[in-house]
Amino acid sequence: GQQLNQSPQSMFIQEGEDVSMNCTSSSIFNTWLWYKQDPGEGPVLLIALYKAGELTSNGRLTAQFGITRKDSFLNISASIPSDVGIYFCAGLLNAGNNRKLIWGLGTSLAVNP
C-alpha cells in the first residue's frame, strides 16, 4: 500500500538538543498531521497543517507544510526526556471520491537526560 517516507527512522539525542524530522512523498497532500505515540498508548495529535507553506507551532514543536505539498517537517526545540516516543506523519490524499490518510513508518526518538 501507499506510505510516506519518514526520516530519520530513529534518533538518539542529548537533552536540550533540537530535533528535526521530515516526511516526503511523490503524491500531493491536502493536509499533513503529526502525531506522537508513547509506549502502550495510541497516537496523540500534535499539529495539523492545512495549507501549503503553513508554519504552525505548538509549544516547543514547529511543523511546516511544504510548498510543493509533497513534504512536511517537524522540529522540536530544546528536547526534554518526556519527548521520548514515536513520531508519525500522516498525509491526507484525495483520490477521486476517496479521501485517505497515508501514514509514515514513524521516527523513534530517545532522549538522554
Add this chain to the structure above:
Amino acid sequence: ETGVTQTPRHLVMGMTNKKSLKCEQHLGHNAMYWYKQSAKKPLELMFVYNFKEQTENNSVPSRFSPECPNSSHLFLHLHTLQPEDSALYLCASSVQETQYFGPGTRLLVL
C-alpha cells in the same frame, strides 16, 4: 485523555476463542475507524464507519467483524484468529480529516 476509550487494554486469546474489542468516543464525531498497528509497518486501516454506516473495508479477513450500533460506539468482534493477528488495535474518531485515537488494545493470539 483524548476522548476515545478502548477496552480491554490487553487481551490474550487462543485461536478458537471469540472475543470483542470495544471503543467509545465522547467527542461527538461522526466517523470512527479501526486500525491495526504491527511492528515496523505503517498503521493499517481496517474499517471506516460514517454515521454508523460502514464506508470502507480494506480487504480485512472475515475473522474480524466490526459493528457500529451508534455513532459513539464501535466494536470489533474477533473469532478464530491467527498468531499473526497479534498487534495493537487502535480505534479512532474524526470530524473532517483529523483523527483522534484511543489508547489501543494490545492483542496476543496464542
